[in-house]
Amino acid sequence: MIFRKQFANVVEWEEFRDDMIFWKWSNREIKKGSRLIIRPGQDAIFLNSGRVEGIFKDEGDYDIESQIIPFLSTLKGFKFGFNSGMRAEVLFVNTKEFTVKWGTKNAIHIPHPQLPGGIPIRANGTFNVKVHDYVALIDKIAGIKEAYFVEDVKLRIVSALDQLLMKWISREGKDMFNLQANAFDIAKGIREDLDMIILKDGLTITGFNIISFNYPEEIQKMITKTASHSMVGDMGKYQQVEMVDGIASGRVKGGGAASDMVGMMMGMNVASEMMKQMNQDQKTASQKRPNFCPNCGTKTGEGNFCSNCGEKLI
Incomplete structure (x- = not known):
């Protein structure tokens, strides 16, 4: 023994x-x-x-x-x-499921008609991976390696992410200035593609999540400004609003003529709104006035009182 x-x-x-x-x-x-x-x-x-x-x-x-x-x-x-x-x-x-953080190394330039160079976007999130097929794992990886780490899988995933993000953002990202709204559908498409890539190695992607999309500072400022004016995507209106706000706040030094121009524009806008309101009131009143006096039956005109008996019409 x-x-x-x-x-x-x-x-x-x-x-x-x-x-x-x-x-x-x-x-x-x-x-x-x-x-x-x-x-x-x-x-x-x-x-x-x-x-x-x-x-x-x-x-x-x-x-x-x-x-x-x-x-x-x-x-x-x-x-x-x-x-x-x-x-x-x-x-x-x-045998456990690993949760791994990921992030784009460089900005991905997504084509956009109003920005010739495209929109530079970064993204980050997490993915989940686990061993799925022992035979494939041995055939592709374990046959030549003594050990395999999560970092090895992460390197493979990150190397494919740029192309997949561009593919699914272009397909699902209807509003390039608010990609977070479509993050679920974008992530779902990426997960399926990544799973196909590593499935032959005996691994499987069980989950893929996009935590946030990040824009350059100047693009983010534009998004914030245009969103406050309900003008996201309209570059012409954004520039007009930026000019008026800049002169009014003193950030843009346009001189007396520029200030007068802003004042005139604001005055014209106020007058225009007042005329619209008056026309709307008149239209509403004409819709309420009866065609015949409810007291004596006389046909009514444009006045607010009956011309025959004095009955108030509206």
């Missing part, structure tokens, strides 16, 4: 980190008396010459000779000799 323990070892995830997607136990012989330890949130995959021998998902402490080898596909007949051990690799996979 003492001699047997000298050859015993433990097969477990020795270098576990929260951001690890998988880690490979390899280049060692599994001796007689060895044990396999599977912790919560881990699966253990036995590999021999790159092929899957068995997948074990239940957490626990197992005797490899009696509890693991009988379930391996081609190694289940293996018998430990006096000095021989079993050559195999064990891939430990993290």
Whole structure:
């Protein structure tokens, strides 16, 4: 019994980190008396010459000779000799869903008819990823890597994001100055495309979220100004409002003539509104006046009282 323990070892995830997607136990012989330890949130995959021998998902402490080898596909007949051990690799996979923050490195220029260079937009948010297919994971990644991290997945996702953001913003972003209103539909389209990209590697994108879209400072100021005047997207009206506000506040030094012009414009606007109101009142009054006097039956004219009996008409 003492001699047997000298050859015993433990097969477990020795270098576990929260951001690890998988880690490979390899280049060692599994001796007689060895044990396999599977912790919560881990699966253990036995590999021999790159092929899957068995997948074990239940957490626990197992005797490899009696509890693991009988379930391996081609190694289940293996018998430990006096000095021989079993050559195999064990891939430990993290089964949890990872939440990863993302952000565009550079501004994405979205075409817009009123801005020749396009609208430079940045975005940020989160995505969720987890292992989906062990066979594909081993074939594409684990076959050549000893470990795989969340950062490795993030690099792949971010490298594809610029094109996907441009694609789905152009398709779903009806109002380029208020992309947040369409963020859900844009994110849904991006998630589906990203999932197709990494699905062949045995991973899946279970969620994609856009927290915010960010515009350059000058564009954001324009959006705020135009929104306050209900003129988003009308560059001509925005410029008129900006000019009037600038002169009135003293930010724009236009001299006496410019100030007089602003005053005249404001006066003309007030007079125009007054005339509109008077015309509306007259129209309303004419619609209420009866065609015949309700007291004597005389046909009415333009006055507010009957010309025959003096009855008030409105």
